[in-house]
Amino acid sequence: MPSPPVPFHSSHPIDSDSSRPQRARCLMMLAVLVLGFTILVPGTSSARDTAARKFGRGVSNIGLGVSAIPGQIMQTTQESGPFVGATWGLAKGVGMTVATEVVGVFELLTCPFETPPDFKPIVSPEFPWQYFTGSR
16 A cells, blocks of 8 residues: 655745744834835935825824824823923824824825825825924
């Protein structure tokens, strides 16, 4: 009686099932880096507002929208003092977090379409980290 066939197992590490999640993470990190460099590279005014930039705004607003809370606290504190910053700034930050997340989803879903005209940003600051860089 012949023995049953032995399934093929490659000894190469790239072919193993355990490396698939690692490859997926590497590809995801590469995509994030490429997108990040694309967004951060300054361009001419006509090149600044494009579908790719709108996509980047959407992703960053979804992922970093919660940074509106400390950003609004900091901004309100600078304008009106620490008590107002800790109270009204916190309330504005929570509201801006919700708005930024919703706008991020909208921009992500509509990035191929020129809505609003010329791919202009809907919220200010355009990117969440601009609360802390002073480039509003």
